[in-house]
Amino acid sequence: MNILILGAAGQISQMLIDRLLAETSHSLVLYGRNISRRIKISEPQRETIFDGDFSEKNKLILAMTGVDVVYLNDMNSPEVTEEIILTMKEAGVSWIIGANILGIYDEVAGAFGEWNKRMVGNTSTERHRKAADILEGSGLDYVNLRLTWLYDQEGNESYQVSQKGEPFIGAQISRQAVVRLIMGILADKEKYKNTSLGVSEPDTNWGKPSFY
Template sequence: MTNILVLGAHGKIAQLATAMMVQHHDLHLTLFLRNAQRLADQASDQVKVVEGDAGQPADLKAAMTGIDVVYANLAGSNIEDQAKNVVAAMDAAGVKRLIWISTLGIYDEVPGKYGEWNHQQLDGGYLETYAAAAKVIEASDLETTVIRPAWLSNHDEINYETTQKGEPFKGTEVSRKSIADLVTKLVLDPSQAIHESLGVNKPNTDGDKPAWY
Protein backbone atom coordinates (compact mmCIF):
# COMPACT_ATOMS: atom_id res chain seq x y z
CA MET A 1 0.00 0.00 0.00
CA THR A 2 1.34 3.41 -1.00
CA ASN A 3 -0.01 6.40 0.91
CA ILE A 4 -0.54 9.54 -1.18
CA LEU A 5 -1.23 13.01 0.23
CA VAL A 6 -3.05 15.28 -2.24
CA LEU A 7 -2.64 18.95 -1.29
CA GLY A 8 -5.19 21.30 -2.83
CA ALA A 9 -7.43 18.32 -3.49
CA HIS A 10 -10.42 20.39 -4.63
CA GLY A 11 -8.51 21.73 -7.66
CA LYS A 12 -9.67 20.57 -11.08
CA ILE A 13 -6.47 18.66 -11.93
CA ALA A 14 -6.35 17.14 -8.45
CA GLN A 15 -9.92 15.85 -8.76
CA LEU A 16 -9.13 14.28 -12.15
CA ALA A 17 -5.96 12.70 -10.74
CA THR A 18 -7.84 11.41 -7.71
CA ALA A 19 -10.39 9.71 -9.98
CA MET A 20 -7.51 8.00 -11.81
CA MET A 21 -5.58 7.02 -8.69
CA VAL A 22 -8.54 5.39 -6.92
CA GLN A 23 -8.66 2.86 -9.77
CA HIS A 24 -5.42 1.46 -8.33
CA HIS A 25 -6.36 -0.34 -5.14
CA ASP A 26 -2.80 -0.43 -3.81
CA LEU A 27 -2.96 3.36 -3.40
CA HIS A 28 -4.43 5.00 -0.30
CA LEU A 29 -5.29 8.69 -0.72
CA THR A 30 -5.50 11.50 1.82
CA LEU A 31 -7.29 14.49 0.28
CA PHE A 32 -6.23 17.76 1.96
CA LEU A 33 -8.28 20.89 1.33
CA ARG A 34 -9.51 24.00 3.13
CA ASN A 35 -13.18 22.92 3.21
CA ALA A 36 -13.44 19.16 3.66
CA GLN A 37 -17.21 19.22 3.05
CA ARG A 38 -16.56 19.89 -0.64
CA LEU A 39 -15.15 16.37 -1.07
CA ALA A 40 -16.94 14.58 1.77
CA ASP A 41 -18.59 12.24 -0.74
CA GLN A 42 -15.14 10.95 -1.76
CA ALA A 43 -14.44 9.39 1.65
CA SER A 44 -14.08 5.59 1.64
CA ASP A 45 -11.84 2.81 2.91
CA GLN A 46 -9.34 3.96 0.28
CA VAL A 47 -9.79 7.73 0.59
CA LYS A 48 -9.50 9.94 3.67
CA VAL A 49 -10.62 13.58 3.48
CA VAL A 50 -8.94 16.04 5.84
CA GLU A 51 -9.45 19.76 6.33
CA GLY A 52 -6.36 21.93 6.34
CA ASP A 53 -4.60 24.97 4.95
CA ALA A 54 -1.15 24.69 3.36
CA GLY A 55 -0.52 28.18 4.72
CA GLN A 56 -0.63 26.68 8.23
CA PRO A 57 2.45 24.54 9.06
CA ALA A 58 0.64 22.64 11.82
CA ASP A 59 -2.07 21.47 9.40
CA LEU A 60 0.52 20.10 6.99
CA LYS A 61 2.53 18.44 9.74
CA ALA A 62 -0.57 16.64 11.01
CA ALA A 63 -1.38 15.35 7.51
CA MET A 64 2.10 13.92 6.79
CA THR A 65 2.00 10.92 9.14
CA GLY A 66 2.59 7.69 7.24
CA ILE A 67 2.68 9.38 3.83
CA ASP A 68 4.90 8.03 1.02
CA VAL A 69 4.26 10.54 -1.79
CA VAL A 70 3.01 14.13 -1.69
CA TYR A 71 1.24 15.57 -4.74
CA ALA A 72 0.86 19.34 -4.34
CA ASN A 73 -1.76 21.06 -6.48
CA LEU A 74 -1.61 24.39 -4.66
CA ALA A 75 -2.37 27.94 -5.75
CA GLY A 76 -2.60 31.45 -4.37
CA SER A 77 -0.57 34.60 -3.86
CA ASN A 78 1.17 32.95 -0.88
CA ILE A 79 2.37 29.98 -2.96
CA GLU A 80 6.01 30.60 -1.96
CA ASP A 81 5.12 30.37 1.74
CA GLN A 82 3.05 27.27 1.03
CA ALA A 83 6.09 25.73 -0.69
CA LYS A 84 8.27 26.47 2.34
CA ASN A 85 5.65 24.95 4.64
CA VAL A 86 5.36 21.79 2.51
CA VAL A 87 9.14 21.29 2.47
CA ALA A 88 9.40 21.84 6.23
CA ALA A 89 6.52 19.46 7.00
CA MET A 90 7.94 16.76 4.71
CA ASP A 91 11.40 17.14 6.24
CA ALA A 92 9.97 16.89 9.76
CA ALA A 93 8.02 13.73 8.85
CA GLY A 94 10.83 12.14 6.82
CA VAL A 95 8.72 12.10 3.64
CA LYS A 96 10.88 12.42 0.52
CA ARG A 97 8.84 12.24 -2.70
CA LEU A 98 7.09 15.40 -3.92
CA ILE A 99 5.21 16.10 -7.16
CA TRP A 100 4.69 19.87 -7.47
CA ILE A 101 2.40 21.56 -10.00
CA SER A 102 3.79 24.89 -11.19
CA THR A 103 3.27 26.77 -14.46
CA LEU A 104 5.00 27.38 -17.76
CA GLY A 105 7.37 30.33 -17.99
CA ILE A 106 8.99 30.17 -14.55
CA TYR A 107 12.45 29.93 -16.14
CA ASP A 108 11.61 32.31 -19.00
CA GLU A 109 11.72 29.15 -21.14
CA VAL A 110 8.77 29.92 -23.42
CA PRO A 111 10.13 31.07 -26.80
CA GLY A 112 8.98 33.60 -29.37
CA LYS A 113 5.64 35.38 -29.61
CA TYR A 114 3.99 32.86 -27.29
CA GLY A 115 6.60 33.62 -24.63
CA GLU A 116 5.89 37.35 -24.97
CA TRP A 117 2.12 36.73 -24.75
CA ASN A 118 2.59 34.49 -21.71
CA HIS A 119 4.54 37.24 -19.94
CA GLN A 120 1.81 39.77 -20.76
CA GLN A 121 -0.81 37.46 -19.26
CA LEU A 122 1.07 36.26 -16.18
CA ASP A 123 3.58 38.95 -15.16
CA GLY A 124 2.76 41.25 -12.28
CA GLY A 125 2.67 38.72 -9.47
CA TYR A 126 1.59 35.31 -10.74
CA LEU A 127 4.66 34.19 -12.68
CA GLU A 128 7.07 35.68 -10.15
CA THR A 129 5.49 33.98 -7.15
CA TYR A 130 5.23 30.60 -8.88
CA ALA A 131 8.88 30.88 -9.94
CA ALA A 132 9.89 31.68 -6.35
CA ALA A 133 7.90 28.69 -5.06
CA ALA A 134 9.54 26.35 -7.59
CA LYS A 135 12.97 27.60 -6.45
CA VAL A 136 12.08 26.63 -2.88
CA ILE A 137 11.07 23.15 -4.05
CA GLU A 138 14.16 22.63 -6.22
CA ALA A 139 16.53 23.89 -3.50
CA SER A 140 15.16 21.37 -0.99
CA ASP A 141 16.70 17.97 -0.24
CA LEU A 142 13.47 16.25 -1.31
CA GLU A 143 13.02 13.96 -4.33
CA THR A 144 11.04 16.39 -6.44
CA THR A 145 9.32 16.58 -9.80
CA VAL A 146 8.11 20.02 -10.87
CA ILE A 147 5.38 19.97 -13.54
CA ARG A 148 4.99 23.05 -15.77
CA PRO A 149 1.76 22.74 -17.77
CA ALA A 150 0.99 24.78 -20.86
CA TRP A 151 -2.27 26.75 -20.82
CA LEU A 152 -4.92 24.35 -19.56
CA SER A 153 -8.04 23.12 -21.35
CA ASN A 154 -10.92 20.95 -20.15
CA HIS A 155 -10.77 18.72 -23.24
CA ASP A 156 -11.54 15.07 -22.49
CA GLU A 157 -8.25 13.77 -23.85
CA ILE A 158 -4.89 12.42 -22.73
CA ASN A 159 -2.34 13.64 -25.25
CA TYR A 160 0.92 15.21 -24.14
CA GLU A 161 4.67 15.41 -24.51
CA THR A 162 7.29 16.79 -22.13
CA THR A 163 10.35 19.00 -22.22
CA GLN A 164 13.10 19.26 -19.64
CA LYS A 165 14.36 22.28 -17.72
CA GLY A 166 16.84 24.08 -19.97
CA GLU A 167 14.92 23.17 -23.14
CA PRO A 168 12.57 25.59 -24.92
CA PHE A 169 8.92 25.02 -24.01
CA LYS A 170 6.85 23.41 -26.80
CA GLY A 171 3.21 23.92 -27.73
CA THR A 172 0.67 26.30 -26.25
CA GLU A 173 -1.95 24.14 -24.54
CA VAL A 174 -2.59 20.87 -22.72
CA SER A 175 -5.64 19.24 -21.14
CA ARG A 176 -6.05 19.04 -17.38
CA LYS A 177 -6.73 15.33 -17.90
CA SER A 178 -3.25 14.96 -19.44
CA ILE A 179 -1.62 16.54 -16.38
CA ALA A 180 -3.66 14.24 -14.14
CA ASP A 181 -2.42 11.25 -16.17
CA LEU A 182 1.21 12.33 -15.73
CA VAL A 183 0.72 12.80 -11.98
CA THR A 184 -0.85 9.34 -11.71
CA LYS A 185 2.03 7.74 -13.64
CA LEU A 186 4.55 9.38 -11.28
CA VAL A 187 2.59 8.24 -8.23
CA LEU A 188 2.51 4.66 -9.54
CA ASP A 189 6.26 4.73 -10.24
CA PRO A 190 7.76 7.39 -7.95
CA SER A 191 11.29 6.55 -9.15
CA GLN A 192 10.56 8.38 -12.44
CA ALA A 193 11.59 11.99 -13.10
CA ILE A 194 13.25 12.66 -9.74
CA HIS A 195 14.95 16.08 -9.68
CA GLU A 196 13.37 16.91 -13.03
CA SER A 197 11.22 19.84 -14.06
CA LEU A 198 8.88 18.82 -16.86
CA GLY A 199 7.22 21.18 -19.30
CA VAL A 200 4.01 19.52 -20.50
CA ASN A 201 2.14 20.33 -23.71
CA LYS A 202 -0.17 18.82 -26.29
CA PRO A 203 1.87 17.93 -29.42
CA ASN A 204 1.48 20.07 -32.53
CA THR A 205 -0.06 23.06 -30.75
CA ASP A 206 2.72 25.57 -31.47
CA GLY A 207 1.45 29.09 -32.03
CA ASP A 208 1.45 32.66 -30.76
CA LYS A 209 -1.15 31.84 -28.08
CA PRO A 210 -3.61 29.05 -27.19
CA ALA A 211 -6.28 28.31 -29.81
CA TRP A 212 -9.14 29.65 -27.68
CA TYR A 213 -7.62 33.17 -27.34
Protein backbone atom coordinates in the same frame (compact mmCIF):
# COMPACT_ATOMS: atom_id res chain seq x y z
CA MET B 1 1.37 3.74 -1.46
CA ASN B 2 -0.14 6.55 0.59
CA ILE B 3 -0.57 9.81 -1.34
CA LEU B 4 -1.36 13.21 0.18
CA ILE B 5 -3.13 15.60 -2.18
CA LEU B 6 -2.80 19.21 -1.06
CA GLY B 7 -5.52 21.35 -2.60
CA ALA B 8 -7.72 18.33 -3.17
CA ALA B 9 -10.70 20.33 -4.44
CA GLY B 10 -8.79 21.62 -7.46
CA GLN B 11 -9.80 20.41 -10.90
CA ILE B 12 -6.66 18.40 -11.58
CA SER B 13 -6.70 17.06 -8.03
CA GLN B 14 -10.25 15.77 -8.36
CA MET B 15 -9.47 14.09 -11.68
CA LEU B 16 -6.37 12.57 -10.12
CA ILE B 17 -8.38 11.25 -7.18
CA ASP B 18 -10.82 9.54 -9.53
CA ARG B 19 -7.99 7.96 -11.54
CA LEU B 20 -6.12 6.75 -8.49
CA LEU B 21 -9.23 5.16 -7.05
CA ALA B 22 -10.12 3.51 -10.34
CA GLU B 23 -6.68 2.33 -11.45
CA THR B 24 -4.65 1.70 -8.29
CA SER B 25 -4.93 0.39 -4.76
CA HIS B 26 -3.25 3.47 -3.24
CA SER B 27 -4.66 5.18 -0.17
CA LEU B 28 -5.38 8.90 -0.41
CA VAL B 29 -5.23 11.74 2.11
CA LEU B 30 -7.21 14.73 0.86
CA TYR B 31 -6.36 18.12 2.34
CA GLY B 32 -7.84 21.55 1.74
CA ARG B 33 -10.04 24.33 3.02
CA ASN B 34 -13.58 23.07 3.80
CA ILE B 35 -12.70 20.00 1.77
CA SER B 36 -15.39 17.83 3.37
CA ARG B 37 -18.03 20.13 1.86
CA ARG B 38 -16.39 20.43 -1.55
CA ILE B 39 -15.74 16.83 -2.55
CA LYS B 40 -17.56 13.53 -2.17
CA ILE B 41 -15.89 10.50 -0.69
CA SER B 42 -16.60 7.38 -2.75
CA GLU B 43 -14.28 4.90 -1.01
CA PRO B 44 -14.06 5.79 2.70
CA GLN B 45 -11.76 2.86 3.40
CA ARG B 46 -9.15 4.42 1.08
CA GLU B 47 -9.81 8.17 1.47
CA THR B 48 -9.06 10.31 4.52
CA ILE B 49 -10.11 13.96 4.68
CA PHE B 50 -8.41 16.85 6.46
CA ASP B 51 -10.16 20.21 6.50
CA GLY B 52 -7.40 22.74 6.90
CA ASP B 53 -5.26 25.59 5.71
CA PHE B 54 -1.66 25.07 4.61
CA SER B 55 -0.56 27.33 7.48
CA GLU B 56 -1.85 24.84 10.08
CA LYS B 57 1.41 23.02 10.67
CA ASN B 58 0.18 20.58 13.31
CA LYS B 59 -2.69 19.52 11.10
CA LEU B 60 -0.36 19.17 8.11
CA ILE B 61 1.96 16.92 10.11
CA LEU B 62 -0.99 14.71 11.06
CA ALA B 63 -2.06 14.55 7.41
CA MET B 64 1.48 13.56 6.41
CA THR B 65 1.74 10.69 8.88
CA GLY B 66 2.53 7.53 6.93
CA VAL B 67 2.47 9.35 3.59
CA ASP B 68 4.85 8.31 0.78
CA VAL B 69 4.23 11.08 -1.78
CA VAL B 70 2.78 14.60 -1.65
CA TYR B 71 1.03 16.20 -4.63
CA LEU B 72 0.80 20.01 -4.35
CA ASN B 73 -1.84 21.35 -6.72
CA ASP B 74 -0.74 25.01 -6.67
CA MET B 75 2.71 26.57 -6.28
CA ASN B 76 1.62 30.20 -6.49
CA SER B 77 3.02 30.98 -3.04
CA PRO B 78 6.72 30.52 -2.29
CA GLU B 79 5.98 31.03 1.41
CA VAL B 80 3.43 28.20 1.45
CA THR B 81 5.71 25.97 -0.62
CA GLU B 82 8.53 26.48 1.86
CA GLU B 83 6.27 25.75 4.83
CA ILE B 84 5.02 22.54 3.22
CA ILE B 85 8.58 21.40 2.53
CA LEU B 86 9.68 22.12 6.11
CA THR B 87 6.67 20.20 7.40
CA MET B 88 7.42 17.27 5.08
CA LYS B 89 10.95 17.07 6.49
CA GLU B 90 9.61 17.14 10.03
CA ALA B 91 7.11 14.40 9.17
CA GLY B 92 9.72 12.28 7.38
CA VAL B 93 8.13 12.51 3.91
CA SER B 94 10.68 12.71 1.10
CA TRP B 95 8.73 12.88 -2.20
CA ILE B 96 6.74 15.77 -3.68
CA ILE B 97 5.14 16.53 -7.05
CA GLY B 98 4.30 20.21 -7.53
CA ALA B 99 2.08 21.84 -10.18
CA ASN B 100 3.68 25.05 -11.45
CA ILE B 101 3.36 27.25 -14.54
CA LEU B 102 5.33 27.74 -17.74
CA GLY B 103 7.65 30.66 -18.35
CA ILE B 104 9.41 30.73 -14.98
CA TYR B 105 12.80 30.24 -16.65
CA ASP B 106 12.03 32.49 -19.61
CA GLU B 107 11.96 29.27 -21.62
CA VAL B 108 8.98 30.16 -23.85
CA ALA B 109 10.10 31.85 -27.07
CA GLY B 110 8.36 33.61 -29.92
CA ALA B 111 4.81 34.94 -30.16
CA PHE B 112 3.45 32.52 -27.59
CA GLY B 113 6.13 33.52 -25.11
CA GLU B 114 5.20 37.19 -25.46
CA TRP B 115 1.48 36.43 -25.19
CA ASN B 116 2.07 34.32 -22.09
CA LYS B 117 4.10 37.08 -20.40
CA ARG B 118 1.29 39.57 -21.00
CA MET B 119 -1.35 37.22 -19.66
CA VAL B 120 0.51 35.92 -16.59
CA GLY B 121 2.42 39.04 -15.58
CA ASN B 122 5.79 39.45 -13.93
CA THR B 123 4.56 39.20 -10.34
CA SER B 124 2.90 35.82 -10.75
CA THR B 125 5.80 34.46 -12.79
CA GLU B 126 8.29 35.54 -10.15
CA ARG B 127 6.29 33.97 -7.33
CA HIS B 128 6.10 30.66 -9.17
CA ARG B 129 9.82 30.88 -9.96
CA LYS B 130 10.67 31.40 -6.28
CA ALA B 131 8.48 28.45 -5.32
CA ALA B 132 10.27 26.29 -7.91
CA ASP B 133 13.67 27.37 -6.58
CA ILE B 134 12.60 26.41 -3.05
CA LEU B 135 11.34 23.03 -4.26
CA GLU B 136 14.44 22.26 -6.29
CA GLY B 137 16.78 23.30 -3.49
CA SER B 138 14.88 21.45 -0.78
CA GLY B 139 16.88 18.23 -0.75
CA LEU B 140 13.63 16.30 -1.23
CA ASP B 141 12.88 14.08 -4.19
CA TYR B 142 10.68 16.20 -6.44
CA VAL B 143 9.06 16.76 -9.80
CA ASN B 144 8.27 20.35 -10.76
CA LEU B 145 5.53 20.35 -13.41
CA ARG B 146 5.61 23.51 -15.55
CA LEU B 147 2.15 23.37 -17.10
CA THR B 148 1.05 25.33 -20.15
CA TRP B 149 -2.50 26.66 -20.52
CA LEU B 150 -5.10 24.19 -19.30
CA TYR B 151 -8.43 23.06 -20.71
CA ASP B 152 -10.69 20.00 -20.47
CA GLN B 153 -11.17 17.39 -23.17
CA GLU B 154 -12.32 13.92 -22.24
CA GLY B 155 -10.29 11.23 -23.94
CA ASN B 156 -7.39 13.54 -24.79
CA GLU B 157 -4.42 12.35 -22.74
CA SER B 158 -1.71 13.34 -25.21
CA TYR B 159 1.27 15.16 -23.71
CA GLN B 160 4.90 15.93 -24.34
CA VAL B 161 7.56 16.99 -21.86
CA SER B 162 10.69 19.12 -22.07
CA GLN B 163 13.48 19.29 -19.53
CA LYS B 164 14.71 22.37 -17.67
CA GLY B 165 17.04 24.26 -20.00
CA GLU B 166 15.19 23.19 -23.13
CA PRO B 167 12.78 25.45 -25.07
CA PHE B 168 9.13 25.16 -24.05
CA ILE B 169 6.87 24.46 -27.03
CA GLY B 170 3.10 24.03 -26.83
CA ALA B 171 0.31 26.48 -26.09
CA GLN B 172 -2.14 24.19 -24.33
CA ILE B 173 -2.61 20.90 -22.50
CA SER B 174 -5.71 19.06 -21.31
CA ARG B 175 -6.10 18.46 -17.60
CA GLN B 176 -6.79 14.85 -18.48
CA ALA B 177 -3.32 14.60 -20.03
CA VAL B 178 -1.70 16.19 -16.98
CA VAL B 179 -3.38 13.60 -14.77
CA ARG B 180 -2.12 10.81 -17.00
CA LEU B 181 1.42 12.16 -16.65
CA ILE B 182 1.11 12.34 -12.85
CA MET B 183 -0.10 8.74 -12.84
CA GLY B 184 2.99 7.80 -14.81
CA ILE B 185 5.25 9.64 -12.36
CA LEU B 186 3.66 7.85 -9.42
CA ALA B 187 4.12 4.51 -11.17
CA ASP B 188 7.84 5.13 -11.86
CA LYS B 189 9.12 7.78 -9.47
CA GLU B 190 12.78 6.93 -10.01
CA LYS B 191 12.48 7.74 -13.73
CA TYR B 192 11.24 11.27 -13.02
CA LYS B 193 13.08 12.05 -9.77
CA ASN B 194 14.46 15.59 -9.43
CA THR B 195 13.19 16.90 -12.77
CA SER B 196 11.54 20.12 -13.87
CA LEU B 197 9.25 19.17 -16.73
CA GLY B 198 7.62 21.49 -19.26
CA VAL B 199 4.26 19.89 -20.04
CA SER B 200 2.26 20.60 -23.20
CA GLU B 201 0.19 18.97 -25.91
CA PRO B 202 1.96 17.87 -29.11
CA ASP B 203 1.30 19.89 -32.27
CA THR B 204 0.13 23.02 -30.41
CA ASN B 205 3.04 25.30 -31.29
CA TRP B 206 0.76 28.31 -31.72
CA GLY B 207 0.80 31.97 -30.77
CA LYS B 208 -1.83 31.35 -28.07
CA PRO B 209 -4.15 28.54 -26.91
CA SER B 210 -7.03 27.59 -29.21
CA PHE B 211 -9.59 28.63 -26.57
CA TYR B 212 -8.40 32.27 -26.51
